[in-house]
Amino acid sequence: MTEEQQNRDDLRCIGCGAKIQTTDPKEPGYTPQSALEKGLKNNELYCQRCFRLRHYNEIAPVSLSDDDFLRLLSQIRNDDALIVYVVDIFDFNGSIIPGLHRFVGSNPVLLVGNKEDLLPRSLRRSKLRDWLRQQANLAGLRPIDTVLVSAKKNHQIDYLLEVIDKYRQGRDVYFVGVTNVGKSTLVNQIIKRQTGIKELITTSKFPGTTLDKIEIPLDDGHQLIDTPGIIHQHQMAHVLSAKDLKYVSPQKEIKPRTYQLDPEQTIFIGGVARFDYLTGHHAGIIAYFDNNLPLHRTKLGNADRFYEKHLGELLTPPTKDELKEFPPLERQEFHLSEKSDVVFEGLGWITVPAGTTVAAWVPKGVSSLVRRAMI
Structure with missing residues (x-):
């Protein structure tokens, strides 16, 4: 092997760190030979995946586990x-x-x-x-x-x-x-x-x-x-389409949204999550989500019908075109003895007072949990 070949074997993409190769477009580090020569000349060597991501915001799947x-x-x-x-x-x-x-x-x-x-x-x-x-x-x-x-x-x-x-x-x-x-x-x-x-x-x-x-x-x-x-794999980003990733990556300061709730009321978080206020006193809960993610309140007894009727239209994301790929929501119940955040992992959280019972619904494969209140 020549010194030049050895040096080329050591080349890595400065964007993602993958080892540069010119043979398999489906594998990490692929770059066309012409792009390799240009990158070496300009001392700016990116794989094709990084190049397209940087210039066209296109993502290509990779085989790393x-x-x-x-x-x-x-x-x-x-x-x-x-x-x-x-x-x-x-x-x-x-x-x-x-x-x-x-x-x-x-x-x-x-x-x-x-x-x-x-x-x-x-x-x-x-x-x-x-x-x-x-x-x-x-x-x-x-x-x-x-x-x-x-x-x-x-x-x-x-x-x-x-x-x-x-x-x-x-x-x-x-x-x-x-x-x-x-x-x-x-x-x-x-x-x-x-x-x-x-x-x-x-x-x-x-x-x-x-x-x-x-x-x-x-x-x-x-x-x-x-x-x-x-x-x-339990992040919300994995169940949203590329255009809906903005809801899990807020770009501006979050504006808390406060709701006065009685027991047996529900808040839908777009169509991707749901919060049920099951038992407790009349109380204010505070929601922390992307400012553009729509929230809708309804009665618990009507919540299932409301979701079925409005998912993909009033309750978005997901849109109607994305419903086939969107997993069903799964429920988890929490009994809160202290002021807590009910977390919809990767999406945001709702701060709830002590002495309440609530339920969080998230897409299958995504996590929900309770933690000590941040704010």
């Missing part, structure tokens, strides 16, 4: 590194990587809450940091620090870099997180700060954009490493 992603992450425990664990504040529970401590070994973990700009400004950020730390503790993590940022708004990035430099102590830095938490957007902001290069890494609302670890050299000879996003 969850096990492939987990295997890549498992390499971290053998390195001496700082782990920057990025979570989506708006979808914290959907951001949890089960058993993360097994992947990081004895390496310290810095918890970064992204998308803090989506939460009401009235919420004290010190209180939010405490809430995140407590939730991380419940998940078995003991982060050395917690930082709130908005990668999209470029907020607190400089401060995050200071904290990273404080804790990394001359080591490599691994960025880890599940899909859709904005991890690659955050890394892009850091690269821009360090080099002036904009959007080096491919970012998208679609799950699984980063396919392999991407290594960015630091000034002291160490590296900043962006790892693949772990795909949670």
Whole structure:
């Protein structure tokens, strides 16, 4: 094998990290030979998948399994590194990587809450940091620090870099997180700060954009490493069409919506979820969802007929064209002894007072749960 062939065998897409190949369009890293030559010439080598995602917002399926992603992450425990664990504040529970401590070994973990700009400004950020730390503790993590940022708004990035430099102590830095938490957007902001290069890494609302670890050299000879996003199959993003992903990826500050409910009333969250207020006092509940996601209130006794009649029209998403692919809603009941958030994973939550019984309906395969109220 010639040196040139060897070098080409080591080429990787700078957008997703996949190994570049020119033989199989269905496999990760494919790029046409002509595009390969152009990319090498311009020192900007993207696979065809990343190129089309960046320029046309088109997504192509890939053959990597969850096990492939987990295997890549498992390499971290053998390195001496700082782990920057990025979570989506708006979808914290959907951001949890089960058993993360097994992947990081004895390496310290810095918890970064992204998308803090989506939460009401009235919420004290010190209180939010405490809430995140407590939730991380419940998940078995003991982060050395917690930082709130908005990668999209470029907020607190400089401060995050200071904290990273404080804790990394001359080591490599691994960025880890599940899909859709904005991890690659955050890394892009850091690269821009360090080099002036904009959007080096491919970012998208679609799950699984980063396919392999991407290594960015630091000034002291160490590296900043962006790892693949772990795909949670129970995320709402997996049951929505591409055009409806906007509802699970809000772009503006969430405006809480308050409803005064009596027992046996129902709120439909578009057509993708449902909340039943079963027992309790007349009370105000507060809904936190994308501002454009329609909510409809009706009586519990009429809810099933209402859903059957209006799904795909008044209750959207999904639209009528998408009903064949949309899974049925499944019910889970909760008895709440303290003020709690009823979470529709990947979509939002409803804050409910203590002493109530409620039910959450979500598409089959998507999770609902109860947690201590964030706000």
